[in-house]
Amino acid sequence: MAQLTEASLHLRRDLSVGFESCGKPNAFYDPQRSRVVFCFEMIELVAKLAQADGDFASRLDRPHFAKLVDGVVWGIFLHELGHAVIDIDRVPITGREEDVADQFALYYSVKFLEPRDVPVVLPTIWFFRALGKNRDIAASSPEAVKRLLADEHSLDDQRTYNLACWAFGANQTRGLSAAKFVGLPEERARRCAGEYARLDDGIRSRFRKYLKIKPQ
Ligand SMILES: [Zn+2]
Numbered sequence: 001m002a003q004l005t006e007a008s009l010h011l012r013r014d015l016s017v018g019f020e021s022c023g024k025p026n027a028f029y030d031p032q033r034s035r036v037v038f039c040f041e042m043i044e045l046v047a048k049l050a051q052a053d054g055d056f057a058s059r060l061d062r063p064h065f066a067k068l069v070d071g072v073v074w075g076i077f078l079h080e081l082g083h084a085v086i087d088i089d090r091v092p093i094t095g096r097e098e099d100v101a102d103q104f105a106l107y108y109s110v111k112f113l114e115p116r117d118v119p120v121v122l123p124t125i126w127f128f129r130a131l132g133k134n135r136d137i138a139a140s141s142p143e144a145v146k147r148l149l150a151d152e153h154s155l156d157d158q159r160t161y162n163l164a165c166w167a168f169g170a171n172q173t174r175g176l177s178a179a180k181f182v183g184l185p186e187e188r189a190r191r192c193a194g195e196y197a198r199l200d201d202g203i204r205s206r207f208r209k210y211l212k213i214k215p216q
Pocket residue numbers: 079080083098101
């Protein structure tokens with residue numbers, strides 16, 4: 001991850017990547033230490049969710065199961081890398097930084113990792129879908145709903161649909177499996193090509209000068 005970061009991005013100061021024990025499942029960018037921290041507990045959570053997913057993940061053979069977990073780790077890492085670039089290179093953004101970090105991760109995956117046969121998008125979508133399935137908002141207490149809505153992140157299910165829509169918009173052939181996997185509603189699917197075109201334009205104009213490897 002550190003190597004890929006070094007090879008692909010211009011950063012105004014060094015950024016380290018480390019795996020740490022945090023006491024809870026998490027991954028975050030720490031501006032004070034200029035470090036992307038990946039918690040071991042997060043990898044445990046991903047593996048646990050995959051083992052518990054009887055419909056899909058737990059049925060995969062070992063190599064595919066490992067690829068799924070790897071892909072999720074990449075997806076989460078790229079999201080944190082998005083935060084790091086925004087902070088370190090002072091990339092101007094408006095709107096939710098959390099959504100921009102998801103867009104950065106999606107863009108980076110589609111342009112640089114998936115063409116090298118590293119599946120990231122579908123595993124990441126699977127992960128947010130699994131998180132969303134475990135959280136029944138309708139059955140949550142008003143306090144819990146308030147906390148979710150006040151949080152800076154979009155809801156897990158929204159992130160699932162966003163990523164699937166952008167993947168579908170980026171490439172209708174490759175992204176179709178993502179759209180089908182999450183059951184993306186037709187009315188959203190129709191707008192995904194346009195949505196992705198604006199995302200692509202936005203990332204190019206905001207992040208391009210920090211990307212060492214240029215997208216096609
Ligand atoms: Zn974030």
